[in-house]
Amino acid sequence: MAKREKSKRLQVVITEEQDSLLIKTAYQLSNPERLISKSEVVRLGIQLLNRAVESGELDPELLESLDQS
Amino acid sequence: MAKREKSKRLQVVITEEQDSLLIKTAYQLSNPERLISKSEVVRLGIQLLNRAVESGELDPELLESLDQS
Numbered sequence: 040m041a042k043r044e045k046s047k048r049l050q051v052v053i054t055e056e057q058d059s060l061l062i063k064t065a066y067q068l069s070n071p072e073r074l075i076s077k078s079e080v081v082r083l084g085i086q087l088l089n090r091a092v093e094s095g096e097l098d099p100e101l102l103e104s105l106d107q108s
Numbered sequence: 109m110a111k112r113e114k115s116k117r118l119q120v121v122i123t124e125e126q127d128s129l130l131i132k133t134a135y136q137l138s139n140p141e142r143l144i145s146k147s148e149v150v151r152l153g154i155q156l157l158n159r160a161v162e163s164g165e166l167d168p169e170l171l172e173s174l175d176q177s
Contacts, residue, residue: 044123049130051120051150054113061118064158068171081120084153087170089133091156101156102137 051081120150 053061061077068075068083091097122130130146137144137152160166 044125046121046123047127049120049122049127049146049150051118051147052115053118053151053154054115056113057151057154058116058118060158061154064154064161067161077118078120080157081118081150081154082122082126083170083173084157085122085126085130085133085150086173087157087160087167088149088153089129090167090170092133092136098156098159101152101159104152104155 061080065075065077065080068080088097130149134144134146134149137149157166
């Protein structure tokens, strides 16, 4: 993260299943030259979700999964 | 979140810009019957990103944005 930007600490409660998903995704995005952290996955997820919402491309099925969590 | 599931506390450092994006996205996903929290947006983002990675649909441009953050 660029140092000039102000940063905020965000606390999120997730299930163990989501934590596993997070680790798995971080691993899948990593390569021998670049390790992706769980924080980076979360930041990327925020960006991805924002894009999906802005462009109206959000899978409605994904929204429904919110009600179960 | 279902009470039977074990939960974990996740701490993520985000920029103020990403925090604004998070609030904006939460608002866009909310409706008069359902308020979406920032935590829910993060959980949804994790799911969305995992799906994109699993299906190989991840926008490469988004991955590049990681290097700037």
